[in-house]
Every structure is written in C-alpha cells, then in structure tokens.
Amino acid sequence: MTCSALLRSLVAAAILAAGLPVIAAAQAPAPASRDRILIAHRGASAYAPEHTRAAYELAIAQGADYVEQDLAVTKDGVLVCIHDVSLERTTNVEELFPDRFKTDTEGRRRWYVADFTLAEIKRLDAGSWFDPKFAGETLLTWDEAVDIVWGRAGMYPELKDAAFYRERGVDIVAVFAAALERRGLPWTTPAQGRAPLAVQSFDEQAVRDAARLLPRVPRTFLFGDRAGVQKWLSNAGTVKTLATFATDLGPNKRILEERPEIVAWAHEAGLTVTAWTVSSLAEKTAYPGLTEEMQHLLYDLGADALFTDNPNKFPRQRQP
Numbered sequence: 001m002t003c004s005a006l007l008r009s010l011v012a013a014a015i016l017a018a019g020l021p022v023i024a025a026a027q028a029p030a031p032a033s034r035d036r037i038l039i040a041h042r043g044a045s046a047y048a049p050e051h052t053r054a055a056y057e058l059a060i061a062q063g064a065d066y067v068e069q070d071l072a073v074t075k076d077g078v079l080v081c082i083h084d085v086s087l088e089r090t091t092n093v094e095e096l097f098p099d100r101f102k103t104d105t106e107g108r109r110r111w112y113v114a115d116f117t118l119a120e121i122k123r124l125d126a127g128s129w130f131d132p133k134f135a136g137e138t139l140l141t142w143d144e145a146v147d148i149v150w151g152r153a154g155m156y157p158e159l160k161d162a163a164f165y166r167e168r169g170v171d172i173v174a175v176f177a178a179a180l181e182r183r184g185l186p187w188t189t190p191a192q193g194r195a196p197l198a199v200q201s202f203d204e205q206a207v208r209d210a211a212r213l214l215p216r217v218p219r220t221f222l223f224g225d226r227a228g229v230q231k232w233l234s235n236a237g238t239v240k241t242l243a244t245f246a247t248d249l250g251p252n253k254r255i256l257e258e259r260p261e262i263v264a265w266a267h268e269a270g271l272t273v274t275a276w277t278v279s280s281l282a283e284k285t286a287y288p289g290l291t292e293e294m295q296h297l298l299y300d301l302g303a304d305a306l307f308t309d310n311p312n313k314f315p316r317q318r319q320p
C-alpha cells in the first residue's frame with residue numbers, strides 16, 4: 001500500500017471512530033503525495049517547557065502536523081499531559097508538597113501523578129524549571145490540550161506507563177476512550193486531510209486494548225529496547241503479526257539506523273513508520289544539523305513521520 005493510500009485509510013479510520021460525526025471528514029481531500037509527517041514532541045519542547053500551553057502553541061506556530069501529549073492519570077481519574085509518571089522533574093512539587101513523596105525501588109523520592117488530585121496538580125508551576133520566563137505555566141489536562149490544539153493540528157497522545165496504572169487498578173486506555181466519548185470531539189479533519197488523532201504506546205497490551213476500544217483510531221506501537229526489537233522487529237513475519245493490532249511502527253531512531261530493513265517490512269505489512277526523537281536537547285549526532293538528521297531518517301531510510309523537539313527544523317522536502 002502506498003503512503004497516500006495509507007493516509008487515506010487513516011482518515012477513513014478516524015471517520016468511523018467512536019461513532020462521531022462523519023460527514024466533514026469524509027469530504028476531506030487526501031494528500032496527493034507521500035508527505036512526511038511532523039510530530040512536535042511534547043510540543044516545541046526544545047524552546048518551551050514540555051507539555052505546556054507555550055510549547056503547544058509554538059509547535060502549531062512552527063507548522064507541526066501533530067502535537068504530542070504524553071498522558072498520565074491523576075488520583076481523581078483525570079488525564080493530564082506530562083511525560084513522567086511523577087511530577088518532580090518538570091514542576092515545583094517538592095516545594096509545594098515536600099512530604100507527599102514515595103520512595104521507589106531504587107531509593108528515589110517520587111511524587112507520583114497518581115497520588116495527586118487535579119486541583120493539587122493545578123497549583124504547580126510547570127514552566128520555571130525550563131526558564132524563569134515561563135513561570136506560571138501549568139500542567140494541562142487532556143481536555144485543555146484539545147482546546148488548544150484541536151482543529152489547528154492533529155493530536156498524538158501517548159498512553160504512558162500503562163502497566164504502572166494497571167497495577168493500581170486503573171486502565172489508562174479505558175480512561176482515554178471515555179474521555180474521547182465524553183468530549184464528543186467534533187470529528188472534523190485538519191487542512192492536511194490526515195486523521196486528526198492517533199494514539200501511541202510502548203505497552204503491547206495498551207496498543208491491543210486501543211485496537212479493541214478505538215478500532216478506527218490509528219495506533220503506533222513504540223519500540224525503544226532490545227527486547228521489543230527481538231520480539232517484534234526481527235523479521236518480516238513478526239512485523240506482519242504486529243500489523244494485526246497496530247497501524248504504525250514507532251522505533252527509536254537508533255533502531256532504524258541499525259535495522260533499516262524494518263521500514264520495507266512495515267510498508268509491506270501496511271504499516272507506516274514513525275521515528276523518534278530528533279532534538280537539539282539530545283546527544284550530539286554525526287549529522288551536521290537536525291535538519292540533515294531528519295532528512296536521513298525520512299528520505300534515505302524511508303520513515304513516514306518523526307517526532308522532534310524542534311519542529312522548525314523539519315525538512316518538508318528532500319534537500320540537496
């Protein structure tokens with residue numbers, strides 16, 4: 001299947017999702033060529049504190065096709081946008097709630113999102129850690145992210161730490177599916193004609209559950225470690241099996257560099273490929289710049305999409 005056909009199928013999938021209004025999306029044009037897709041990782045997170053309004057707004061201003069939300073669940077069952085399972089790296093939680101930590105198995109003090117109510121979390125400053133000029137930015141709920149992004153760019157939520165939540169009796173996929181239903185999202189399609197929403201997870205069970213609960217929403221199965229590569233990306237047959245419950249394969253960029261053959265296996269299986277993450281905040285690479293690195297992943301290795309902290313560096317076309 002060609003990429004434009006795949007993108008058309010993603011649009012069709014989105015149309016059918018959750019029984020939401022279908023007419024507007026059905027009329028959306030499919031992209032004429034195999035346009036590569038730019039996903040702003042945690043927003044434009046090289047330039048603004050991740051998962052804040054400032055980061056999402058800047059990502060949209062820099063032309064992101066999708067803006068990513070990493071999702072966690074509060075004590076009172078609300079989805080909030082934060083990468084970590086705990087609050088201490090990106091907020092001033094230690095200052096406001098000094099005694100509310102738990103010690104993890106490695107002896108580290110952790111202020112888990114799951115131990116705080118939304119009202120408590122909303123008191124936190126999620127901007128100052130990045131730069132004092134962002135003081136006062138707050139963590140966003142999923143609904144607030146929808147208010148900011150929906151209709152201006154696609155949304156690409158990651159169902160984070162699904163096993164952690166399962167152990168606590170919380171099904172993050174079900175919480176997410178209920179949030180979509182409750183919201184009754186206007187299922188209109190952005191100008192690019194792509195699915196307005198796709199989900200992603202490292203957790204196989206979560207991707208399978210998303211296939212069951214949200215069968216029409218595109219689903220990225222993420223890979224970052226050797227075990228996942230061995231189980232799912234060792235040959236064309238396992239990749240084909242993966243395509244029975246995922247629609248997109250999401251390898252760390254190093255995996256793609258080491259195993260470029262997985263792109264052809266994925267495309268043969270009807271999957272798209274999304275690499276992560278190109279960033280000025282990451283370790284230096286052999287490429288002269290971020291644009292060159294992205295160009296290699298997209299146009300030499302054949303990835304369909306990638307996550308980047310630097311949306312303004314994304315090469316829309318192959319450059320000489």
Ligand code: G3P
Nearest residue numbers: 041070158200276277307
């Ligand atoms: O979701 C793609 C990429 O973001 C995975 O890594 O740790 O940044 O969520 P992480």
Ligand code: CA
Nearest residue numbers: 068069070158
């Ligand atoms: Ca992520």
